[in-house]
Amino acid sequence: MGITVSKTVYNQLKTQFGDAIGEYIETASPFIEVKSESIREVARFCKELGFDSLMCLSAVDTKGMKISSSPQENKTQKPAPPKEEIQVVYHLNSTFTRDKIALKVCLDRTSPRLPSVSSIWGVANWHEREAYDMFGVIFDGHPALSRILCPEDWEGWPLRKDYVFPERYHDVEHKRKPSGAEFLDGEKKQ
Amino acid sequence: MTVHGEELVINMGPQHPSTHGVLRLLLKTDGEVVGEALPQIGYLHRCFEKSAERVSWNGVVPYTDRMDYVAAISNEWSFVLAAEKLGNATVPERGEYCRVISAELQRIASHLVAFGTFGIDMGAFTPFLHAFRDREKILDILEMMSGARLLYHYIRIGGVMSDCDSKICEMIKLFIKDMRTRLPEYHQLLSYNRIFIERTANVGIITREQAINYNITGPNLRATGMEWDLRKCDPYSIYDRFEFKIAVGTCEHGVSGDSWNRYMVRLIEIEESLKILEQAVEQIPAGPISAAIKVFKPAPGEIYARTEGARGEIGFYVISDGDLKPFRVKAKSPSFCALSGFHEYSRNLMIADLVALLGSIDIVLGEVDR
């Protein structure tokens, strides 16, 4: 059921938006590629189609991915690693027809930026903040884009594949060294 | 005539008896009335998604346990379902039954905690201990099944860890019988207490539009009168074999989507879960409990799988690049979504109502912050 629905939705989107819609990729859960500039309009259109709830909004960093998760067009070729980019995936659900579709936006890894959909689905607000917190994806038009899970003064984007763990945070050592020698000594002396 | 004074900004949490963990609410109050409540989260951010990328497929399961620690098995199941769909693994019949039994037991246990803690929020301490007394019986059964009391690691890719044998089935039957007599007591103690109804009915209303906009699922959505249960609406596993009703808000007191209905939906769901358990224990077939999978290594691909947890839809967006470890795991947790709209439906409530709202949404911070 899911696949046919996605296909019809894809066709509708393609006629509506033309070039802004990329490919339709068929996997276990198929998704539609969307150009980053027009994601807000596409999302609004999808909501009008009846996809009234955003189940999940996730960002993915494809750096270091061995084989692309989308199936290769040419099966004879050796599976190639995908482009290094940041993807933002929207999983939509319709509470009327019980259909699901997925939209995917691919972004440049150095400065990922795309319009926010928090005005369309309320839940996107926090999901986008989380994506910003974890990947540094900037959502234009978001009411309050700030870190949500990590503290305000945290450095780096933790879920990126090239994230280096901090040595210490505010003087608290991150890797716990063997328990302080002075601690044990002190106990013996007593 | 109304008098408006200066706004008082007050911090509720991260250590506060009724925030159910380490949630922090920034309240802008005018006297007893809360103008705005802004949730601040992240005090329990345990880097689940980073950890999941760095362990094997089966190794992720214990981490999912620790997300929603009150209902661990629902989380395990959701992740395992995603992995199985990616890797095309099949689960033997008996394994599916074991999963259903454990998940439903877990759902009852989770709702009992919700019932008890909501009682504490309302000032009634005793129902909490009565609920925990009955929860201990479930924990006994789950302990016999998995060996752990709280975080089980029971559901594995391809099946379950250990069998639900006849002795356990007997225990479950006894428990069902016992629990059916307890529920009237709960209603007597709390549900139909006049003060409790006064406190919760018509308080903290979440409308259906708000609920769908903020993707609130599970009991909180069903309390608005909407029949949305993934066990029926998007059936997975073997839930289509069991007869049960979707618990929706009864509106016996108050309007749909208020705190009392959210509370009541959970108690009705306990009854429905008992029904499922009864059928599952009767029907459970003989056979293996787990498919023999030595090394789980799914083909490259991505999937979004969801199950109906105790708090709503638990979704896992999993990407595999054909390695022994998942490439990316994103967890969508119902509490996170429910809390993201909190500022909207907590507007102009009194402080005591805010506690009722928060308690009836039944959040688990481990799941919000992950």
Add this chain to the structure above:
Amino acid sequence: MSSFLQNYFVSFIAGLLNHQPLAWILYGIISGAVILGVLSAYGALAVYAERKIMAFMQCRLGPMEVGPEIELRIAGMKILPKGWYGLGVLIADGIKLLGKEDTVPAKADSLIFKLAPAIVFAATITSFVVIPFAPFFTPADIDAGILVILAASSIVAVGIVMGGYASNNKWSLYGAIRSVAQVVSYEVPMGLALLSVVMTTGSLALADIADNQSGWAWNWHAFSNVWLFIAAIIYIISSLAETNRTPFDIPEAEAELVAGYHTEYSGMRFALFMFAEYINMLLVSLIASVFFFGGYYSGIQWLDRYYFLGPFVLGAKALLLVIIMIWLRWTLPRFRVDQLMTLCWKAMLPLSIIAFVGAAAALFQTSLVFAIFWRFCILILLALFAFEVAKGIRTKSISRKATE
């Protein structure tokens, strides 16, 4: 007449010392010390009772291992097992709280912060001097005893406000504000309920009120007249609010205000607040017994000859009411602030006015027919209540039977 014992005692000491004022001072000190000692013992026991009753209601045991690790045997009979049923907590809690660090928050109003618990405690204790403990024995037999009680109980609220304000904590402030609103509101129906009795008796002195109820139990005010029965119920409900007990414990609502007005108090100051709460419970129960339930009269006429039974009878009645308060606390949820006010101003105040007017009307109808009719009304009310209780018990036993 009621101060007979007191006068006898003072004149006895005066005779010994040959100095009248000194005798009065000595008498004050002695009776104060006795009251304080009894109250301390009661306070510790009440905390223990609360923990035990709560535990039994919650299918637990409560403190068990806290006590001497030897059995108590008297003449070979085992009286108490190891741990003495946790009786040790009585002492342990006290000594521990004494030895705790006494913190005053940095930005708190230090003087008021330190003064508040003392005021609450002193105001609570003060009221005890006008309670008639036995015929001919009231520590301070004041003609307007009830006014002393009403005044002192208002001062408690002042102490709570001081504590809540001085803590420099927003939750404490909330607790303090709520407390004022609550106490001020509930004093009105409470005062009216007490006034109905005062009007019936024609005296403000507590000893006279108690003496008015001698004889059999149906002479007790609560059972003499349906209006006073209503007044008694109103008094008991508003006394729950007066003592900040569930369902009216909004000034220290744990789920909402962390610990309410005493959030910032630690150690002995906190203990004083807690102590005052338990003593206040006893106080309102004593007043309820004196005003409505016969005071030191046992309700059995031929027993009342033995005057020395008076304090025990009064104590038993008061403790029963205290236990009911504990029972309610661990059963009921808590009201919201505005519901509390609604209940007070829209339900209890009209009802208390009705009771007051009714009691006044009943004064004119003293014939036997009416006396029987009023008591018959009370019987009907009690029967209705008993029926409700029986229904509850029956459903429970049915559900229990279904298990077996």
Add this chain to the structure above:
Amino acid sequence: MNEGRIEEFEDLLHSIRSTSTRLGESAVAMRLDLMLKWADWCISTSRLNSLWPFSFGLACCAIEMMATAASRFDMDRFGAGVFRASPRQADLMIVAGTVTYKMGERVRRLWHQMPEPKWVIAMGACATNGGPYDLNGYHVMKGVDLVVPVDVYAPGCPPRPESLLNALIKLQDNIRTGRDRQIRAAWERSRWSNNTLTTAPLTKDVQNN
């Protein structure tokens, strides 16, 4: 950090004791010393029998902590059943769950708000050393003893209620023998006792408490 927050009462005891030893081996001094020993015993026995825990749950372990307080296990049997929501009235902080950096400074702050004498039980693997989040948890503090002194560690993930009760009994033993003071003193000498996470002025979002 070391603000000399030692109880006045104990100070008094120590000063009396030193005076009594200065007096020499007189009979009075010996009698006094005996009395002080008895007083010491009284105080420590009272304290260990009346450990009021701080109702402060962080994560999974909090559920087990609740189970420990509930009907089957009943922590109240040991006199430790009065859960206080305000740190000012608590004696025992049970750190039940994972401590993150964001929470760490709050934990330290709550610990500071508790009046002396106070004790800490680190419940579970996370509070002990980071537990399952040791390797990959970039935001997880590797043990709560980096910010507060821990008296007893309860092992397990999560520890069973029996384990927590055992930790409580261990703590009672420590108080009985006076070992808790040694542990505290050793921690205060260690390099963990003053780190900038907790001694630095609080960041803006904390100050409006």
